[in-house]
Amino acid sequence: MPDSAAASSSWGGGMRVRNGSLNVGPNGEKPQPILQKFKEQGKKVGCVTTVPITHATPAGFCINIDNRGGQDIIAELYLALKFDVMMGGGSKYFGEKRVGGNLLPKYLTQGYKVAENRAEMLALDKSKPVLGLFAEDGMPYEVDRLHDAELMKTVPSIAEMTMKAIELMKDHKDGFALQIEGGKVDWAAHSNDLGGLIFDQLAFDEAVGKVIEFAEKDGETLVIITTDHGNSNPGLFYADEANKKFDNLQKFKHSNTWLLGQLNQSFSEQKIMEMIKENQGIEMKSDDIKSLLAHFKEIVPGQLYNEANLPFYEYGKILGKYTDVQWAGMNHTGDYVELTMFGPGAESLKPFVKNYELHNFMLKAAEMPIHFLNRS
Template identity: 55%
Template sequence: MKRRDFFTSGSLALLGTSLINPLSVTANNLQSRKEKTAKNIIFMVSDGMSTGTLNMASLLSQRRNGRQSNWIKLYRENMGRRALMDTSSSNALVTDSAAGSSAWGGGVKVPNGSLNVNADGSFNKPILQKFKQAGKSVGCVTTVSITHATPAGFCVNNKSRGDEYEIAGQYLDLKFDVMMGGGSKFFSKETRKDKVDLLEKYNTAGYTLVANRDEMNALSARTDKPVLGLYAQNGLPYTLDSMHDEALQKSVPTLAEMTQKTIEILSRNSKGFVMQVEGGKVDWAAHANDSAGLLYDQIAFDDAIKVALEFAANDKETLVIMTTDHGNGNPGLFGSDKDFDRIQHFKHTNDWILNGITNKFTTAQVIERIEAAQGYAIKAAEAQTLLSAYTKMDGDGLYNPYKLPFQQLAQIQSSYISVNWASMGHSGDFVELAAFGPGSELLMPFVKNTDLHELMLQASGVKSV
């Protein structure tokens, strides 16, 4: 059957919605009535997406491509449900990704840094294990390592999110149907600290291993083997850098492509499927105050949203949930449209710029590199400020192993693109949450992050075990 385009002829109305009666709020913040069971669930996480990130990405898409983001289009057409979500962990108003994903995955607030492990050491069963036990196919796709906090929060119990080598081993016996992203270094004997060849263990256990875009595209939707796709040693490249690198485009699939392929494989199960989709590099860019990295990866995440919503509109049995685990950096547009429009023509991220500079550069070379990458020429004094940081190597930012001057470049850059940042870390903001499809009627206007665990189980008719 020919798939109908989700974005033509008002086809969003296929699933529709009804108004929420505020008097029907139950004790656990879920609406008691449910219109239809969701056979499938696609849970989409733009990690570290502040409200300003969602806003600016839609503005950039509108001005660059002539169309607003699919997420904002959903709002403008008044489809599905929209809510605010509290993101706190058990020990802090400002959560990290491990506790954030565990709130959804295990249904209980846990301490920051923990994956479905409570302060007393007890475990909360992760939701993909519950759905797998119920007979559904399950999987995760991400633009960071597949062992990172957000996918792991749906999959495993571990007292430390940082033990990605151990998490890579924990996935083996679970035999989830599709796991795709980066993080090959946590599986390879060449890079593992214990020199264990996990890739061979996965191969022996019957997994299909794929390592690039061509191999992923060659996967048959009829495969009955679990799939492990690893496309980078750590996180995948930033979208903007890939857009201007043919080799990366050929070797590394986009998040939308991974999402499409995973849906093709999982949807063969007559009992349905549940999958998590994470735009993890949005968070990494926010920690670096890298505006171009942030906005183009948010747009790439939005492309994956389109894939999910089109499938749901045609399938009519799929609940799509779109949200974030927390804000990060709280960026915003403050100033000139003309300056902001410069981002439309960027070729590379701040990450690409700074990783290519050394303390041997001259100020002229710094100016030239930035102009080639982003189309504007900074002042000599500003270039000297960046160069001086390469003698100290004490830059801030969570994913900054070489201590590069990300914050300094973002501050300089603000006068050229009109984007400013509040911090380089997570925020305690209430965040955007949207739902579309059967089960979306359960969503109330304000929820706790833990409410989504029960919402998914209730929407799908699966009992908590």
């Protein structure tokens, strides 16, 4: 099953590649990514995401590199492209903390406008290409942002980034192409982080609503909504109080990731119990607190998106007793994924399509030449 790099490359480059690769085929093929094609045809182009803008999904529409992990290199590859709008997290791959040196002075010299907070983003105009960097790595989970006054002030929502990107590109005479990713939904699924996942999915849904609203008025914009893969298969498993337990989510002020990051193993059971009650509205039993503390000592370093070595799986399993949401694992799944469209060209969508077929579908919708590649 594809990871985000291979899936994005299928759409972006129109051919299947190995997991971890971005538009570099098994025999070294390097198909031109779709946003480069759109840019060459005179369109404005851009990406918006809640994870680093150098991450696999946006990068799959933009560049060719055989290792998705080289995000510091991807940041440099973006520089030469001069795409019109690139917004998300990942400042550590561009700024002073970047391996290989600070790229931001080069971006400024090349004529980019750099925004590093919500106010700077809202003030952007169309005069220069835009690089927006609103977090060192991934952006905060929406549930955490909503309950932190400082984050609400300084960090834009995905809907705000989306609408700003459209504002900056919508009046261009040759049109625009924009990729929007609710990337931290994926991170939350990897972490079995229910609050992180649900509230980020709702934030993405808000962004989709804004896009559809624009497309309805515009009448010339095709909106494609899909995902790259399943992940961890969370499910609501019925029990006697399933509705009541699931409604506990409405009391969440913070994600599991935020909460576990605040815990210290030296805290008393009572203090941890109070923290969980305060931040997630759940009155957790003493035995579950003891179990959680024990699991802190069993974490294997190097887990995906878990640099702090937090007991994501264990806490997700414990929390399932109080929400009736359980998880199948912590990684990508082989599900078929949903695909829907709105706008001119949507009538051509078949009931079942392969991921790489979307590349030519998008080109055709934009009345551009389609390309034939060996996609096996």
